[in-house]
Amino acid sequence: MSLLKKCLAFGVVVAVLLAALSVAGGYYWATRPLVLSSPTLDVTIQPRSTVRGVAAQLNRGGVPVEPAPFAWMTRVLGLQSRLKSGNYEFKTGVTPYEVLQKLALGDVNESVVTVIEGWTFKRMRAEFDANPALKHDTAGMSDAALLAAIGASSVQEAHGADSADPAVATNAEGLFFPDTYLFDKGTSDLNVYRRAYGLMQQRLAAAWSTRAPGLPYRTPYEALTMASLIEKETGRASDRPLVSAVFANRLRIGMPLQTDPAVIYGLGESYDGHLRKRDLQQDTPYNTYMRRGLPPTPIALPGVASLQAALNPAPTSALYFVSRGDGSSVFSDTLGDHNRAVDKYIRGQQ
Missing domain, CATH: 3.30.1490.480 (Endolytic murein transglycosylase)
Known part of the structure; x- marks a missing residue:
């Protein structure tokens, strides 16, 4: 073998060895x-x-x-x-x-915050504020400032409400969809609020587009308010369309809704867990015993089932309902039937 060939062969061997060493070193590292x-x-x-x-x-x-x-x-x-x-x-x-x-x-370290159906917006804010994985950019913000920060329109512009009350126009209650939200640690809470607001807009628009004819709601916002009442009145899926029908029937004839959850919401911090006769006589914008029609805003964050029930009530002429005590309710067309149901399930009479 000539010297040149020997040199070339030696060079190839060295290159192979160096490549192997490089691969081995890379693997080790x-x-x-x-x-x-x-x-x-x-x-x-x-x-x-x-x-x-x-x-x-x-x-x-x-x-x-x-x-x-x-x-x-x-x-x-x-x-x-x-x-x-x-x-x-x-x-x-x-x-x-x-x-x-x-x-x-993309195996990111995702954190989670869960908003439960029926929570108030105040309760939602407390949950966000207590989540250590969120960046709390809303600290110290009013609800109105928070809505502005996420680019949310006023109630009137977003949902067609026609109230001239500025407090209603910037009220955040009911505008955020209850769900589980995943996010990267350190995400601004404004980002999650923005997502929850956008999701409620989508869910409400979808429900409104498939609403039954002849409902006593002029705007999606009124339907949202009704959905919040239904959300707080019952957790039983089969009862939601019936509760919705009772409330819609009452609205049509100008009968007070007389829903306790709205009264409780209006009492605010003064509510101690017991609803008394004097509470029903305390006039607030949410006292549906003293005031006819819907309350001025939603009273909670409704889920999809309540939105759909509000806009597709059951075909019934019922005007009353009372709890059986097991989560279900008895629905009645007349006051006499209702009073007998009250005697049986509330007063314990047969």
């Missing part, structure tokens, strides 16, 4: 656990970051990946365009390869 600055770390990767930008953000967050090997591994695996932004949780023992896979899969 990629699978070696990282020494984190804390046992558990939350690191946020910003949108539209380059691979080296991602590496820099990881390092700033306490996850010490070396930028050059990290970029090499990303390129070799063909993941350059698949790294996703978001908040990620990393724990002791994680390797550079596992970090990369987590980012490529």
Whole structure:
């Protein structure tokens, strides 16, 4: 073999050895656990970051990946365009390869906040305020300021209400959809409020578009108010359309709704858990014993079932209902039948 051929063969062998060493070194680096600055770390990767930008953000967050090997591994695996932004949780023992896979899969560290059907907006705000994963940008804001901050229109503009009362125009009650919301840690609470508001707009519009004919509601907002009454009156699915029908029938003939949940809402902080005769005689805008028609705003956050029931009541002429005490109700067309049901289920008479 000539000297030139020997040199070429030697060069090939060296190149192969160097490549093997490089692969071995890369594998060793990629699978070696990282020494984190804390046992558990939350690191946020910003949108539209380059691979080296991602590496820099990881390092700033306490996850010490070396930028050059990290970029090499990303390129070799063909993941350059698949790294996703978001908040990620990393724990002791994680390797550079596992970090990369987590980012490529978008395995973000999502947190959750749940809003329950029938909650008031005040209760919803308390839940958001107590959630440690949210960034509390609404701290100190009034409800009206919060609505403005999320770009919500006034009640009149958003839902067709025609009240001239400024307090009604900026009232947030009922405008947010009760649901479970996932979000990245550190997300502004305004973002979640905005999503809940938008979702209620969608759900209300969908229900309004499929409403039964001849309902006594001029606007979607009035239907939303009715849905909140239904939400608080019963949790039984089969009773919701019947409760809706009773209230609609009463509205048509000008009969007071006489719904206790509205009275309780109007009492506010003075309500101590017991509704008394004097409470029913205390005049507030929400006292549906003393005032005819709907209350001025919703009294709670209604769910889909109550929205649909409000806009598609059962075909009945019933004007009364009373609880059986087991979650269901007895519905009556006449006052005489209603009084007999009250005697049986409330007064314990047969």
